[in-house]
Amino acid sequence: MDDFFELLKKLAEARGPSGFEDEVRELVAREMEPFVDEVVVDRWGNVIGVKRGSTNYRAMVAAHIDEIGLVVDHIEKEGFLRVRGIGGWNEVTLVGQRVWVRTRDGKWIRGVVGVTPPHITPSGKEREAPEMKDLFIDIGARDREEAEKLGVTIGSVAVLDRDVVKLQNDVVAGKAFDDRVGVAVMLYALRMLKETPTTVYTVATVQEEVGLRGAQIAAEKVSPHYAIALDTTIAADVPGVPERQHIVKVGKGPAIKVIDGGRGGLFIAHPPLRNHIIKVAEELGIPFQLEVLYGGTTDAMAIAFRREGVPTAAISVPTRYVHSPVEVLSLSDAVNAARLLAAVLEKTKPNIIEMFLDKKIK
Known part of the structure; x- marks a missing residue:
């Protein structure tokens, strides 16, 4: 877990507000390069890693590098x-x-x-x-x-201007975990990834915090057969908040999104893909939580509604005090998110993808 902490610390302490992600982009490209076949930066600044698979199917993983x-x-x-x-x-x-x-x-x-x-x-x-x-x-x-x-x-x-610091147990605090932890999860999963049945596009997206901009552009370019967004989600498991409103809890495992959004509309994770992720987590004994988020959304919203529509889901890292100088999360939740992501990418074979894409009326 120490190596994940060092990766997260490096990413979160880098400086990259929306539209000015240069410092983080260079860092992510360097970290991604040894584990993919190709790294490209599109004209808007998304970093796209390409890890070629054994079929022509394409999977897209997205995590945003910008911070507020x-x-x-x-x-x-x-x-x-x-x-x-x-x-x-x-x-x-x-x-x-x-x-x-x-x-x-x-x-x-x-x-x-x-x-x-x-x-x-x-x-x-x-x-x-x-x-x-x-x-x-x-x-x-x-x-x-x-x-x-x-x-x-x-x-x-x-x-x-904030350092990432360790608290007790495996809990850490710092700025910009939203969404440098998602980027760390994506990079860590790449290290675990063996042969995959799809070509995997790992996309470090820009300008998520101001309207999911980079993910829209990248999804058009990649045109994936399915996609998974990685982000933080609200852990309101703190004093004064009724248990029903905790949403998820720190230390209880990564969250598999069911639904999120607010006044701008709701994102509903693609049910067959969501259920597939749950099944993989259960098979591997990875602890997880189901997430119904009252407000806010992720790059999943931008990816899902490109072209004919992309089956899209999201895996989240429960985080307290999001959009503050002292965001708090559990390293074990993040590492388990990476384990789950790598397993899903390896286990999502063509017959499963075809099930996601099946348009027949039953």
Whole structure:
């Protein structure tokens, strides 16, 4: 499990907000290359590994490399940076955080997220949650001119500055586990993978956090016969949350998705593919949980509805405090997700794929 931890740490500490995934993309391509026959980067920035199989069937595995971030939309004359979010933030988690800010030439400089001190906040407003418009990044610049000389401009992006650390047992905490843990699961499964009955396309997708963009493009290119998305899912197994709303629990195994989504529509995992994944988990004795998620979705939604439709499912790693600086998960859940993925790819033979694709009315 130590080797998985080192892989996850490397990936999660890399800096790559949506649309600016360069640092992570280069890392993923290097990690993927020894275990596939070919690595290509498409024109939008998805990293696609191709591991050739024994038939012409194609399987696609997707996990996104982008993380939520911030973008500078104004520089105050005093040198403070005003920002807006890239992806879904709870602003409460940003106050007092260290961040990295990317300069014009691609270097990263440190800053901190500031807000008006409570001591001088108008009476009655002290305990109100801040809005994004109330926050700013302090990079220590004396004025706007100095900030600009450092290479900060309108459009500079920022991400959290956080290390991945071990807690007790096999539990770890860090930023960007959504979805660097999915990427780690995909890469770890590649290491386990032997001969497969399909050509496997492992796709590290971009811009998931802003609309599942990269997965749409990659799915059109690959045109898979079936697909599996890898992501985090909400583990709300914390004090104050009724058990029914826990969704899944940390340490109880990877989650096999049944349904997710919200106001934007629901994703329902392809039933025969979902059941096949469950059967493989049961055969191998891999612990798993069934996931019915109230809100949010994954790259599976983008892949499933390409062309004629792609039988698509999702395997998730239960994660607490998603979209915060201290996301928490179990390494054993993630390693078991990788074991399950590798087994599914090896055991999904042409007759099973044909069952997914069968359009006959029974």
